[in-house]
Amino acid sequence: MISFLRLTVALALTIATTAAPSAIEPFVPHAPENLNNAVATASLSTAAASLGYLQCHSLATGRIFGYVRNAYNSYGEYIGVNPSTIPSDVAARLLVRVDLAAGGEGPVNVGVQNAPSRTYPFFGAVAGENGPNLGNNHSYVFVVGTGDESTPGSAPSLLSNSFTQATGKRRKAASAVWKFNATSGEVKPTWINEDGNAVDVTVGYLNGAFAMTGNTTAFEKYYDDEDVTWLKFVFSTN
Numbered sequence: 591m592i593s594f595l596r597l598t599v600a601l602a603l604t605i606a607t608t609a610a611p612s613a614i615e616p617f618v619p620h621a622p623e624n625l626n627n628a629v630a631t632a633s634l635s636t637a638a639a640s641l642g643y644l645q646c647h648s649l650a651t652g653r654i655f656g657y658v659r660n661a662y663n664s665y666g667e668y669i670g671v672n673p674s675t676i677p678s679d680v681a682a683r684l685l686v687r688v689d690l691a692a693g694g695e696g697p698v699n700v701g702v703q704n705a706p707s708r709t710y711p712f713f714g715a716v717a718g719e720n721g722p723n724l725g726n727n728h729s730y731v732f733v734v735g736t737g738d739e740s741t742p743g744s745a746p747s748l749l750s751n752s753f754t755q756a757t758g759k760r761r762k763a764a765s766a767v768w769k770f771n772a773t774s775g776e777v778k779p780t781w782i783n784e785d786g787n788a789v790d791v792t793v794g795y796l797n798g799a800f801a802m803t804g805n806t807t808a809f810e811k812y813y814d815d816e817d818v819t820w821l822k823f824v825f826s827t828n
């Protein structure tokens with residue numbers, strides 16, 4: 591049952607050693623690699639998007655314990671990076687584009703400015719081992735990169751994604767799953783099941799990757815040998 595054991599590779603939080611801290615740069619679309627990429631990049635409303643990082647706040651302690659990193663593990667899943675007072679740490683963070691106004695109204699796509707693979711310019715999630723439907727149980731999805739953006743409110747579909755590329759496993763994915771709370775700064779996931787129902791989900795950090803589930807208690811009970819930190823993503827410009 592424990593597919594997470596697969597992930598027990600070297601996924602510990604890592605502090606990047608690269609120098610060159612980067613300030614947030616204005617959005618400059620890069621040259622499209624292929625048609626899919628061009629369509630995806632062009633259709634995200636970049637004019638209204640703000641650039642920032644996704645800070646990880648522990649729900650249990652309120653503490654900031656890291657950021658989403660601009661790297662995947664060997665399963666094509668986004669991993670985390672330690673917070674640090676060392677400015678070079680900034681270079682390891684994932685830089686995302688969020689339309690804050692639209693995200694306050696409903697779920698939106700989040701674009702990735704410094705994606706580890708330009709084939710996957712969106713910040714999305716892919717079904718875990720129990721399938722793409724979340725609910726009051728331990729089913730989960732993993733945070734990954736997707737090649738196309740999904741339509742807000744649409745059911746998960748076979749979008750190209752970094753997990754499938756890394757593992758060869760065809761799983762349904764979605765990217766328009768993020769809402770923005772202007773008061774808290776939270777970038778909050780909401781998952782749409784195949785039947786069109788929206789499910790409130792919580793993000794967990796485990797084995798260096800990010801999973802999202804509908805019931806954290808059920809998840810912890812089922813994956814009882816996993817050490818999970820439940821968190822919220824907070825949009826941060828520094």
Ligand SMILES: *[C@@H]1O[C@H](CO)[C@@H](O)[C@H](O)[C@H]1NC(C)=O
Pocket residue numbers: 720723724725726727728729
């Ligand atoms: C979790 O709940 C969803 C929604 O009811 C359901 O489709 C899915 O099969 C459930 N997963 C498990 C493992 O029971």
Ligand SMILES: *[C@@H]1O[C@H](CO)[C@@H](O)[C@H](O)[C@H]1NC(C)=O
Pocket residue numbers: 771772773774
């Ligand atoms: C937004 O965040 C604030 C502060 O944490 C919270 O009180 C409010 O309920 C949140 N709004 C939504 C729609 O979740």
Ligand SMILES: *[C@@H]1O[C@H](CO)[C@@H](O)[C@H](O)[C@H]1NC(C)=O
Pocket residue numbers: 726727805806807808811
């Ligand atoms: C979540 O799952 C646990 C364990 O299966 C269950 O006891 C609990 O009632 C569920 N939470 C909700 C809100 O239903």
